[in-house]
Structure formats: structure tokens, C-alpha cells
Amino acid sequence: MFSGQGSQYYHMGRELYDHNAVFRRWMSKLNDIIYQKVGISITDEMYNEAKNMDDKFDHILYTHPAIFMVEYSLARVLIESGVEPDYVLGASLGEVTCAAVAGIVSVEETIECLLKRAELIESYCEFGSMIAIIHNSELYHQVSSISLHSELAAVNYCSHFVISGDSENLLKIEKYLTTKNIIFQTLPVRYGFHSANIDSIESEYKKFLQNFSFKKPKIPVISCLLSDYVTEVSAEYFWDVSRYPIYFQKTILKLEKDAQFNYIDLGPSGTLANFVKYNLREDSLSQFYDILSPFGQDIKKLEEVEEIFN
Template identity: 40%
Template sequence: MSAPKTVFLFSGQGSQYYQMGRALFDVPGVFREQMLALDLIAQKRCGRSVIDAIYSAGKGEPFDRTLLTHPAIFMVEYAMAQHLIHAGVVPDMNLGASLGSFAAATVAGCMDVEEALITVIEQAKALEASCTGGGMIAVLANPALFEEPFLSAHSEIAGITFHSHFAVSAETAHLNAIERGLHDRGVAFQRLAVSFAFHSRWIDPAQERFNIHLKTLGLSRGQLPLVCCDQTTTISTLPEDYFWRVIRRPMQFRDTIAALEQQGTYRYIDVGPSGTMATFIKYAVARTSTSSTHATLSPFGNDQKNLAALTNSR
């Protein structure tokens, strides 16, 4: 039997929080070096230090300003991936969900890291300049629930994670009513820390402005395969509009993992800030799957313990 292939998982908007990656940032090493180098680039485009934004506030406060969270997620994920690679944990392929597709493509060699970070920031600027406020709600229920009018009339499905978990996006004015409807039906839910209704028509006004920047990119054929959650397939060459599609189209995480699992056994490693992708994988794969799942960072601590267990088992 062949060894499992290693898949790095990169999460998107909503996975961020203040103090993410702090245990790694506070000690000398690859993670800190990468964060500091990327922050110099981000400061010129954002007008302030993204590192200061991440580490100056306390846990529990909402971290949802897109101009800061977009680059913050990218920086943490890229730095985490480089930390693992330096430690000898090397991916065979990368899977990016939504905004995580930027770091996934960069680690795969499809674009230069500075160009990628600038593109992330330009996307955030396009959203803030063009779109009205919105949000996303994660719903712990069968996606069939979306057919009920209180959801379908005022939101769009942003993604299906597994058989009993999906997300919807809506304008700010409808979020409270949607949550009341879920509460009245006894359905568990969580509003994500985002400022816009990603993966829905409500971000379409930003496309024209962002496309101007996309036309300046020089995308390369990746050195690693990319698992694409909006196409449920593996690709190596990025279409010109790839970095718009990944935040606009619904995330088909459930079907993407199902397609992967049909091809073999994997070691899934979540390099995102919150470990949510690792949790989703556990519910998305069949009980008979021989694949393994590993988180790295977490809002609950244990970052160093998670990383030690991962690097010691390579």
C-alpha cells in the first residue's frame, strides 16, 4: 500500500481571531520571520501594521475589518505552511477554501508571495469600496433546510461543508431575522466574523474593480496540484478569474473531499488559524476512511503541542 499523500488545508474568511498564532510568533523561527517580512509589504498597502492588528487586541472581540483580516489570514497561513515545510512536513497537494485559495496557490508555486499578498489586499479594498455590508451564518443542519422560505428568500447558500453543516450569506438587514428563524426551529448556528456576504450576489459590485488588478497578474503553472473547492476537482493551471471565483461561487467542500477520497488515502493538515478545516474533514469523510486529520493552530491554545505531535510523526 502506498503512503498517504499530504494535503495542506487553507481556510478562508471567518477562521481568523485576535492573537492567532501568538505562541509561534513570540519565538524566533520561520513563522515569525515570514510574518514580519509579509507585514512590511502589507503596511504599505493597508496603511498600518497587520501584525499590530492581530496581536494588539484581546481574545473574544470580533476581528472582522476586511482590509485587515484578508491579509492577516493569508499571512498566518503562508507562514504556517512555510514553518511546516522547513520542519520537513511537505505537502503533495494544497486545498484552499475561499480566501484560503490565495495562500494555497502561493505555496503551490502559482504566484510570487508578494504579488499574492498585494492581490489579497486589493480584493479587500474592492469589497470595501463597492459592496454594502453583509454576513455569513454557519448552520448545523441538513442543507435541505435552505429550501424553507425564511432562508431561501433572504440568503444564498455560501457552501456545503458536510451532510449536516452548511453556510448562508445575506445582507446585514436580514441576518437577525434568519437567526431568529433558526433559533425558533431549534437549529444550532454561528454568525461568522465577516463584514460581507461572501459567495453570494451581494459581493458582485466589487468584481469590476478587482478584475482590473487580476489582469496585471502573472500566474504560473503550479509545482503542486491545487484542490479547488468551487470546481470539486484538482487543477494545476489557474484561470484568469480564479481569485474572484473562489470567493464568489459556493464552496463545495463536501463534494470536493468525497472526490479526493475516491482517489486514495490522505494525511490532511489544517494550516489555517482555527483548525475548522480539520474538524470539517472528520465529518466529511466516510467512517471507513483510512485518511488522517491534523490541526495546527487553534483559538484554544495547544499550538506548540499540535505542531510537535505532527513534526515528530513525519
């Protein structure tokens, strides 16, 4: 499983970067591709010793490729150790990582898409905001001061959803949530992904995406945009995963009707594994695992996953 914007932080994956040769090799390879294209080093910024883990890491020219680099490199670590996925699942930007891991697009093309999206957003979009709300998503539809001034960006489990939109409007919503003692978290992003806040780049980005040919996936892809398996991907799809709501809860509940799974979260924060936990029935035989988190023990958790599945 691959997560998206909001899951990033300074020094994510640092333990593996320092001590796992495969992870470092792939991170360096991807970093070199980006440096050749735009002249910036993602690893220099992400692993900047002057930055603390709790400093805001939200410059998307860095965070877009950084999330992909960490997720893709970690996927390669598992695959090269013999842990191969039966399926890949993505949420938001994580769907782009999915496409690369599944062979729908090449690594170089994926990086081009992410850099172009970041460049367009920074050039043409007003600043926006996203808020994760710890409450049943029905609240969104029941409270007009929320639904009229934001868009539903994601529903992750029965008591966790995300809204997105204009910064000023979301600040008013934060004040409302505070007065109602509703717990929320403002995500570390500068723009309102999955909302009209990014609509100004739609035409230009879709035009850019027409330059690529998308192959059939070599590994079955599960999309949290569609809550279904994906057999073909188009340029339109690469836009849709950043513009429209992500239905993680609906996706997991649908999967659980079919079978039991081992869910391995390769995102930077382990958030999807946590979301899975809250979506599983008590009698489910499915298991969930994370590897990376801001709290460390990345190597230990990686070794545990490799031991379980090898």
C-alpha cells in the first residue's frame, strides 16, 4: 500500500538510507534522475541535518518526488528480498507509485509526471489547505458550514475523513470544529488537493500527460479512487487521482468481502496500516504491517516483514 501527500516528514526513511544498501541504491538512483531534470537534490533537502522531523516539509517540488522515492525504494527492497506483491494499492499520490511498481509507466516517466504536476501547481494554484477530522464522515453532509466551504477529499474509516479547499474557508471550519470539541489535524500541505483549488492546472496537466503511453499493469492494481481493480490506466486517471475523493474505507471493505489479505504499508508514516486496522471486522483473518514511521525502528520492522513473508 502506498500513501500520498500529508504522510511526509523530514528524515523519513533515514534509518534505511543509512543502513540498507538496496534502499540507498534506489534512493540515489531516483535522486540522480531528478537532479538531471531540474537540478535539485531531494535527499539533500529531506535529510538536511539542520531540519528536525517536526519541521514543516510542504514544498511540493520536493515532497511530491520525495514520497515517491521513499515508497518506490522500499518496494524495491522488499521485491529484491523475495517479498513480491500479489496486488498494489494506492491512495492519492500513492496511486502514482502503484503505477510505477506495477509497470504501467517507467520510473523516469513517473518522476516527470510528479515534477510537472508540482511545477504547475506552484505556478498557477492559490494556496489551499487540508484537514483530517476525527469524526464520522456524515458530519460533512450534516453541517452546511463544512460542506459549503470545502470538498470531501477522503474517507479513511468510520471516524476519519479529510476535507480540502481554500485556506481561508478551512480556517473558519477549524474554528467551528474547535468550538464543537471535534478533534482535527491540519495536514502539512500548501494546496487543497482533491478539490477545485487545483482545477486551474487541469487542462495543461492533461495535455502534458498525453505524451505518455500507459501499459497494462504487470501486478494487479487496486485504486482507492475507484474502490476497484484497475486494468487500464489513462492520462485522465493520472489527473483524477489528485482531483477527486479517495475512498479508502470503501476500498478495504470491498476487498474484505472477497478474501483475507496481508496489507503492507510502504508509506512514510504507516497511516494506511492504521486505517486498515480500523476497517477490519473483529473476525477478519487479515493482517496489517507498517515499516516506516516518525517513531523509528524502521530496520527492525522491515526485517520482521521480510522474515514473515520469506
